[in-house]
Amino acid sequence: MRRSHARSRVVKSSKSDMDPIKFQIRSGNRSSSTYTVTKSNSKHSKSNLCLIFVSIAVVLSFLFICYSILLSGGNRRGLIRYSVVIDGGSTGTRIHVFRYRIEFGKPVFEFRGGDYASLKLHPGLSAYSDDPDGASLSLMELVEFAKGRIPKGLWKETEVRLMATAGMRLVELSVQEKILGVARRVLKSSGFLFRDEWASVISGSDEGVYAWVVANFALGSLGGDPLKTTGIVELGGASAQVTFVSSEPVPPEFSRTISIGNVSYNLYSHSFLHFGQNAAHEKLWGSLVSKDQNSAVESTRKGIFTDPCAPKGYNLDTIAQKQHLSGFLAEESKFSASLQAGGNYSECRSAALTILQEGNDKCSYQHCSIGSSLTPKLQGRFLATENFFYTSKFFGLGEKSWLSNMISAGEKFCGEDWSKLRVKDPSLDEEDLLRYCFSSAYIVSLLHDTLGVPLDDERVKYANQAGDNIPLDWALGAFILQTAAETSQHTGSSNLHSFYALFGTDSNTLLYLIGIPILITVLVYLVSKWRKPQLKTIYDLEKGRYIVTRIR
Ligand SMILES: Nc1nc2c(ncn2[C@@H]2O[C@H](COP(=O)(O)OP(=O)(O)OP(=O)(O)O)[C@@H](O)[C@H]2O)c(=O)[nH]1
Numbered sequence: 036m037r038r039s040h041a042r043s044r045v046v047k048s049s050k051s052d053m054d055p056i057k058f059q060i061r062s063g064n065r066s067s068s069t070y071t072v073t074k075s076n077s078k079h080s081k082s083n084l085c086l087i088f089v090s091i092a093v094v095l096s097f098l099f100i101c102y103s104i105l106l107s108g109g110n111r112r113g114l115i116r117y118s119v120v121i122d123g124g125s126t127g128t129r130i131h132v133f134r135y136r137i138e139f140g141k142p143v144f145e146f147r148g149g150d151y152a153s154l155k156l157h158p159g160l161s162a163y164s165d166d167p168d169g170a171s172l173s174l175m176e177l178v179e180f181a182k183g184r185i186p187k188g189l190w191k192e193t194e195v196r197l198m199a200t201a202g203m204r205l206v207e208l209s210v211q212e213k214i215l216g217v218a219r220r221v222l223k224s225s226g227f228l229f230r231d232e233w234a235s236v237i238s239g240s241d242e243g244v245y246a247w248v249v250a251n252f253a254l255g256s257l258g259g260d261p262l263k264t265t266g267i268v269e270l271g272g273a274s275a276q277v278t279f280v281s282s283e284p285v286p287p288e289f290s291r292t293i294s295i296g297n298v299s300y301n302l303y304s305h306s307f308l309h310f311g312q313n314a315a316h317e318k319l320w321g322s323l324v325s326k327d328q329n330s331a332v333e334s335t336r337k338g339i340f341t342d343p344c345a346p347k348g349y350n351l352d353t354i355a356q357k358q359h360l361s362g363f364l365a366e367e368s369k370f371s372a373s374l375q376a377g378g379n380y381s382e383c384r385s386a387a388l389t390i391l392q393e394g395n396d397k398c399s400y401q402h403c404s405i406g407s408s409l410t411p412k413l414q415g416r417f418l419a420t421e422n423f424f425y426t427s428k429f430f431g432l433g434e435k436s437w438l439s440n441m442i443s444a445g446e447k448f449c450g451e452d453w454s455k456l457r458v459k460d461p462s463l464d465e466e467d468l469l470r471y472c473f474s475s476a477y478i479v480s481l482l483h484d485t486l487g488v489p490l491d492d493e494r495v496k497y498a499n500q501a502g503d504n505i506p507l508d509w510a511l512g513a514f515i516l517q518t519a520a521e522t523s524q525h526t527g528s529s530n531l532h533s534f535y536a537l538f539g540t541d542s543n544t545l546l547y548l549i550g551i552p553i554l555i556t557v558l559v560y561l562v563s564k565w566r567k568p569q570l571k572t573i574y575d576l577e578k579g580r581y582i583v584t585r586i587r
């Protein structure tokens with residue numbers, strides 16, 4: 036844009052060899068004048084340009100890294116995972132919520148504080164045999180408990196599994212499927228990651244292996260020398276489990292092999308269904324009131340049966356009624372007997388042994404221990420969990436010689452008058468208090484009379500947690516095995532883990548390693564922009580003189 040015969044001169048600023056861009060501006064009635072806007076010279080502009088590119092590139096890479104971390108669930112969250120296991124037990128259903136980290140491709144478990152929470156609701160799933168839909172209420176309450184402990188953004192990648200045990204094994208298959216169907220509906224709509232096959236009744240052998248895994252994880256022997264591992268013997272409500280590394284040959288139906296890292300463990304693992312403490316006690320009562328010829332105890336007078344495992348003065352009518360109503364009695368044996376409390380520990384112990392040996396006559400091995408199953412001679416150290424722990428704690432038994440002290444504690448408790456026992460423990464539910472007489476006899480009969488553990492054997496200790504207060508609950512073992520297997524599958528493919536491996540795993544480190552260089556670059560760039568303004572001199576025709584002006 037330019038006016039005729041106007042003079043236009045272009046003066047290059049002596050100060051810099053910049054290429055001029057010329058244009059004329061008409062301002063009002065004043066004659067136009069020519070300004071020279073000069074581009075910065077190529078050298079200066081090149082350095083600014085590459086500075087701009089560098090800072091943009093670095094800022095973009097920083098954003099990409101943040102984005103990829105967020106995409107994988109956020110920095111700390113990208114390292115954090117959750118998992119949920121529901122234990123469908125005979126006396127109750129317990130949900131376990133686990134939080135863990137992936138570090139260098141390996142899962143890191145803590146099982147305390149915010150890393151672990153559990154809630155148990157009564158009754159167990161098998162109690163809903165007549166009303167399977169009723170099971171949904173307690174399952175939904177358990178799911179809400181878990182949701183309250185997992186960030187909503189992670190629900191869809193959090194796996195939930197329901198594993199039912201002895202209580203459900205005792206229920207007919209068709210009823211099991213109905214109850215599992217209800218559970219699957221609830222878990223499918225929970226918002227967590229769930230597949231139908233993740234709700235099932237697990238085998239007793241699996242339950243024993245999982246209990247063995249958490250015990251040895253807690254003791255730090257998982258992954259080490261098989262002969263330095265610790266066995267478990269677990270006295271549940273409906274079943275009892277025995278799992279340990281056996282150097283004796285083990286028939287295939289009792290043999291389990293698991294590998295941790297490059298170590299293989301050849302385990303004996305078996306769950307004795309119906310031989311849990313509550314189931315065995317029910318069996319005792321059933322044999323007392325039925326006319327069953329091999330009843331655990333003889334009747335004193337016609338129709339009057341004495342229960343040696345009930346302290347004198349305890350009213351057994353409710354128990355007898357319940358046995359009768361629960362159909363525990365064989366059809367042909369009409370309910371005619373009445374029960375009276377005998378309170379005699381040694382008779383109770385021999386009644387317990389009779390129950391433990393039920394089925395021995397059908398033994399197909401060279402020798403059977405419990406029922407018609409084989410148990411190799413126990414070797415190495417053992418942790419005795421669940422009812423072994425609860426009853427030992429109730430009697431205040433120390434670790435030392437706890438098994439032999441169980442006898443004297445049981446003799447005292449069973450022989451005491453019921454009214455005195457009630458006064459001593461008024462807060463306890465009557466049936467729970469009553470169970471301690473049978474339990475003290477059943478424990479000695481199971482470990483010593485049946486499995487051959489010497490009364491003063493210090494290799495067997497009772498416990499319900501180990502190591503760093505890790506609960507000895509088989510559900511934790513199931514979670515450990517499941518997570519370790521999944522993580523080792525995924526580690527290879529996830530470059531994010533190698534990213535963390537490179538930059539370490541702590542979010543602060545990431546921040547420093549990436550954030551500071553960015554900051555420096557941006558500061559350098561900004562300072563460079565704010566350095567003293569680039570000035571240039573131009574000749575103003577109108578004013579007829581040189582003026583100094585700044586480049587934008
Ligand atoms: N005395 C006492 N017994 C308990 C306590 N908690 C659980 N038990 C008993 O310990 C046994 C096993 O506990 P859980 O594994 O929670 O019971 P469960 O899973 O419903 O039973 P199973 O299906 O046989 O494993 C059962 O006989 C319970 O009655 C407790 O606090 N005190």
Ligand SMILES: [Ca+2]
Nearest residue numbers: 124125200271
């Ligand atoms: Ca259990």
